[in-house]
Amino acid sequence: MDSVARTEAGGYRDKLLAGAVACLQEKGYARTTARDLVAASGTNLASIGYHFGGKDALLNEAIAGFFDQWTAHVERSLFGAVLGSPREMLERAMIALVDVFEELRPQLILCVEGYPAALREPVLREKMAEAYARARQTGADMMRRAAAQLGVEPPMSPEILVSVLVAIADGLMLQWLLDPASTPDARQVVDALAALSQFIA
CATH class of the missing domain: 1.10.357.10 (Tetracycline Repressor, domain 2)
Known part of the structure; x- marks a missing residue:
């Protein structure tokens, strides 16, 4: 859980937001999946839920x-x-x-x-x-x-x-x-x- 909870600069939250921007620009809102976000951010599925509560909230x-x-x-x-x-x-x-x-x-x-x-x-x-x-x-x-x-x-x-x-x-x-x-x-x-x-x- 400690690795998921990282919030320092360059931590999972920032990486997820950067990955979400990249996915939105490439795929759009409707076609972006949670796995797309994980791949773009270099994080994991659990981190999306931990930091944002879900894929849609992150987007x-x-x-x-x-x-x-x-x-x-x-x-x-x-x-x-x-x-x-x-x-x-x-x-x-x-x-x-x-x-x-x-x-x-x-x-x-x-x-x-x-x-x-x-x-x-x-x-x-x-x-x-x-x-x-x-x-x-x-x-x-x-x-x-x-x-x-x-x-x-x-x-x-x-x-x-x-x-x-x-x-x-x-x-x-x-x-x-x-x-x-x-x-x-x-x-x-x-x-x-x-x-x-x-x-x-």
């Missing part, structure tokens, strides 16, 4: 983990440098959300394939909904933090603004996976939002 955790990692990447991009104007901050956020599609292509496919599975798997749907909720809350906190440091007030509820930005990023992600050449980049997105705001003001 769910791997998918939700990607959302959390992407949110953390956006936060590092926003606050890892000197703050600029509100427009510059928005551009920085959209660059972290949109101009990384090529780099994240395998993970994006994993994410998109998680949606239809979530429609049929209540636990996965709840897990992904929780990941979105965390992303919205973290994004709203980032917006409030940036606004305070810049000495400005958000134009409306940060939660709503972040939800719209996430929806834009998700939609562009789907477009990019199908037709990268026709998908606008981050600065084009910000220009479009600025133009739209002037048009409807």
Whole structure:
């Protein structure tokens, strides 16, 4: 049992999550078996149950983990440098959300394939909904933090603004996976939002 319970860096839990990501990218959610996960992670069947309670819970955790990692990447991009104007901050956020599609292509496919599975798997749907909720809350906190440091007030509820930005990023992600050449980049997105705001003001 001691070997199964290892949780240090590089231990079974981390190996299982890495193996789950690899399997999801190669086989998808529905076709990944517990034996696939064992082979990809170099662990054993008992470790899946010990650390996650079962195969589906492991796959769910791997998918939700990607959302959390992407949110953390956006936060590092926003606050890892000197703050600029509100427009510059928005551009920085959209660059972290949109101009990384090529780099994240395998993970994006994993994410998109998680949606239809979530429609049929209540636990996965709840897990992904929780990941979105965390992303919205973290994004709203980032917006409030940036606004305070810049000495400005958000134009409306940060939660709503972040939800719209996430929806834009998700939609562009789907477009990019199908037709990268026709998908606008981050600065084009910000220009479009600025133009739209002037048009409807």
